[in-house]
Amino acid sequence: MKKCIAVIAAAALIMGTAAGCQSGGSSSTAVSKAASAAKSPTNITIWYENDQTIGDALQKQLDSLAPNVKVKLQRKDKMTDALKLVGNDTQGAPDMFFFAHDKAGIFAEMGILSPITDLISKDSLSDFIPMTLNAGTYKGTLYQLPIYFETQMFMYNKKLMKVPPKTTDELLKFAKENTKNGTYGFVEQHSTAYYAVSWMHAFGGYVIDKDSKPGLNLKGTIDSLSYHKQFVQYQPADGDYNTMTTLFKEGKAASTINLPNLAADAKNSGIDVGYATMPTIPSGKPLAPYSGVQGIYVLKSAGANKKDAVTQVLQTLAKPEAGIAMSKVTNDAPANNKSYADSEIASNEIVKTLKASADTVVPMPNVPAMDVMWSVTENMLTAVNKKNANPKTEADKAQQDALAQIADMK
Incomplete structure (x- = not known):
C-alpha cells in the first residue's frame, strides 16, 4: 500500500x-x-517624378528591406512645386525623394534637407565617380546620394560619316562639305542654353558658377559665341529640338550632339549609330556639356525621426547592384564605379561613352539663381545665332540682365 x-x-x-x-x-x-x-515596421515614402519604370526599378531594389522597413515609391508630378508646398510637414511630405541634382540648392535653402553624410559615412562613398558627388554638393554639403548620370554625346550615322572628327575644325570642314540637298553634316540645338554650354566650357566660359556669379561676358564665353557661330550657318536656322532630332532619326543628318535617348530612338528607326568622344577646339580642350545626376534626397524630418530606416535605404541604393539595375532601365551611367564590373553594363556602348566623359563634363549648376539664367542665356544665343548680332555686345547685355534678375531674387 x-x-x-x-x-x-x-x-x-x-x-x-x-x-x-x-x-x-x-x-x-x-x-x-x-x-x-x-x-x-518603419514605413518610408519616396517620391519620384520620372517614368514609372524607374519607380518600379527602385521599388524592386528596396523591397529587400522588408519586413523591418517597408518602402513605398510614389510618383509625383511637378516635384519642385510639391515640395515647396509641403516642406517638412510630416503629414504631407515624403521621407525621401528621387530627383535631379540641379535643384539641391533650392531645397537646401528651404531648410528641408538632411545631409547625406549625417546618415552614411563618407568612406561608404569612396567608390563613387567624384563628379556625381560634386553635383549634389551645395555650399560644401552633400545633399544627394547619386545613382546614375546622363550627359550629351557625340553620335553619328555610320552610313553618312565613316570616321568621326577628333577636332571641331574637322567637324566644321565636314559640315561644309556634306550640307546640301536637304541633308546636313552636323546638327544641334545651337541656340538652346543647355546645348550651347559645351562650347562655352571648352573656351573657359560658363553660364554661372557655384557662387551664383554669371559668366556671360567672360572672354571665354564671348570667344565661344564667335567660334560656334561658324557652325550655325550649316544647320537649320531654328535650331529646334524636333527639327534636329527628326533629321538624325530620318538619316538626313550625319552627326549630332544630344542625349542618350536620341541614340536609342535613332537605332529603333534603323540608323546605325556610332559614338565618339567630344571633339576638341583649337586649344585642345574638348567640348564639355552639362551632366545631370539622378539620386536620392532625405527630408530633415525623416533624417531625425526615422534615421535607422533611412540609413538602410541609403545603404541599399549605394550598392553597385542599384546602379546596375537602374542603368539597365535608363541606359544611363551608374554613379558607383563598381557597377561597371557587370558584363551587360560594361558592354553597353552608350553607357561606356557616358562613363568616359565623366572627367570632362560639368555638373549643371545647382544654385537657385540658375533658374533665371536659362532665358537670359537663350536670349543672347538667339540674338547672336539667328539675328547676326555682335557676340560681345549681346554678352555684355545678357550679363547685366542676369545680375539684375539675380538681385531681384534676394
Missing part, C-alpha cells in the same frame, strides 16, 4: 512539473509575440 501511494505521489509530481514547463513555454511564446508586435 505504501509503495502504491509513493508511485501515485511521484506521478503527480511529474505531471506538475510538466504542467509547469508547459506554462513557462506558453509565457515565453507570449513574450516573443509581444516583442515582435512591439517592433512594427
Whole structure:
C-alpha cells in the first residue's frame, strides 16, 4: 500500500512539473509575440517624378528591406512645386525623394534637407565617380546620394560619316562639305542654353558658377559665341529640338550632339549609330556639356525621426547592384564605379561613352539663381545665332540682365 501511494505521489509530481514547463513555454511564446508586435515596421515614402519604370526599378531594389522597413515609391508630378508646398510637414511630405541634382540648392535653402553624410559615412562613398558627388554638393554639403548620370554625346550615322572628327575644325570642314540637298553634316540645338554650354566650357566660359556669379561676358564665353557661330550657318536656322532630332532619326543628318535617348530612338528607326568622344577646339580642350545626376534626397524630418530606416535605404541604393539595375532601365551611367564590373553594363556602348566623359563634363549648376539664367542665356544665343548680332555686345547685355534678375531674387 505504501509503495502504491509513493508511485501515485511521484506521478503527480511529474505531471506538475510538466504542467509547469508547459506554462513557462506558453509565457515565453507570449513574450516573443509581444516583442515582435512591439517592433512594427518603419514605413518610408519616396517620391519620384520620372517614368514609372524607374519607380518600379527602385521599388524592386528596396523591397529587400522588408519586413523591418517597408518602402513605398510614389510618383509625383511637378516635384519642385510639391515640395515647396509641403516642406517638412510630416503629414504631407515624403521621407525621401528621387530627383535631379540641379535643384539641391533650392531645397537646401528651404531648410528641408538632411545631409547625406549625417546618415552614411563618407568612406561608404569612396567608390563613387567624384563628379556625381560634386553635383549634389551645395555650399560644401552633400545633399544627394547619386545613382546614375546622363550627359550629351557625340553620335553619328555610320552610313553618312565613316570616321568621326577628333577636332571641331574637322567637324566644321565636314559640315561644309556634306550640307546640301536637304541633308546636313552636323546638327544641334545651337541656340538652346543647355546645348550651347559645351562650347562655352571648352573656351573657359560658363553660364554661372557655384557662387551664383554669371559668366556671360567672360572672354571665354564671348570667344565661344564667335567660334560656334561658324557652325550655325550649316544647320537649320531654328535650331529646334524636333527639327534636329527628326533629321538624325530620318538619316538626313550625319552627326549630332544630344542625349542618350536620341541614340536609342535613332537605332529603333534603323540608323546605325556610332559614338565618339567630344571633339576638341583649337586649344585642345574638348567640348564639355552639362551632366545631370539622378539620386536620392532625405527630408530633415525623416533624417531625425526615422534615421535607422533611412540609413538602410541609403545603404541599399549605394550598392553597385542599384546602379546596375537602374542603368539597365535608363541606359544611363551608374554613379558607383563598381557597377561597371557587370558584363551587360560594361558592354553597353552608350553607357561606356557616358562613363568616359565623366572627367570632362560639368555638373549643371545647382544654385537657385540658375533658374533665371536659362532665358537670359537663350536670349543672347538667339540674338547672336539667328539675328547676326555682335557676340560681345549681346554678352555684355545678357550679363547685366542676369545680375539684375539675380538681385531681384534676394
